[in-house]
């Protein structure tokens with residue numbers, strides 16, 4: 001293998017730049033030429049492709065976002081779109097591809113692999129919802145952004161007797177809400193993986209109120225509905241004053257934490273290592289802090305699940 005490509009796709013996440021840097025530097029270290037494909041699969045189809053040098057990825061390890069930009073591209077879901085992408089790769093003589101992104105991006109990578117094009121998936125999403133790795137690139141940074149915001153809300157919360165509802169990202173995965181809830185001692189965590197009874201949420205609030213608690217914090221993953229709706233329901237059932245904060249896209253930005261930079265560097269480099277070994281159609285990840293790789297089709301057939309022990313612990317500690 002002489003030439004490889006790298007792209008970022010779908011929702012961006014902090015640490016993607018560190019992963020791109022690792023792909024480029026590891027590739028060049030092994031005498032490969034590395035090409036950057038801009039704007040995800042859209043740029044692959046249109047041929048928005050440029051050679052990257054060592055200096056092209058200088059000074060980006062600490063930056064959020066992705067220097068290759070990202071896009072959502074419906075055309076790539078069609079066999080014709082995928083074929084156009086493969087033709088571009090062949091035109092540039094690119095023999096292997098690293099795709100950094102979430103499960104949607106992995107679907108695209110799987111299609112390329114099925115058509116005989118060597119592709120490796122690197123899990124980059126703040127949601128931590130990809131099987132085959134304990135952590136995805138960006139999760140730790142987003143979690144710390146949430147904690148920082150909740151700490152600030154907590155400061156003002158102690159001055160007022162209110163129920164604070166914080167809506168965090170996570171349409172299908174409650175990892176951000178669960179970890180944030182544990183890290184910030186939230187009274188209640190609502191995650192899409194668990195059924196919730198509003199009466200129980202309210203009973204807990206009332207018990208706290210009777211014990212003289214000045215304020216309560218409820219973390220709602222967006223997959224459980226909007227924070228505003230939860231707040232309205234609580235106000236109706238209890239008469240307690242509520243305040244809602246929807247953290248939104250601040251969770252996607254910011255300088256990646258040390259953890260995410262190291263994770264991204266390890267996973268980006270490992271993707272290149274696999275291509276050098278002639279492997280294809282794999283995803284990289286870490287399990288128990290060791291590098292692992294799995295068949296991409298198998299990873300996509302698995303369902304991400306929440307850590308039940310952690311969920312139980314969050315309940316035990318927030319009685």
Ligand code: ADP
Nearest residue numbers: 010011072073076077101102103104105107108
């Ligand atoms: P994420 O990777 O963050 O989950 P998306 O779900 O938006 O983000 O997927 C990113 C891109 O991956 C899509 O815009 C599309 O180009 C490509 N993609 C998603 N699903 C498929 C699929 N089934 N087949 C081919 N490409 C896909």
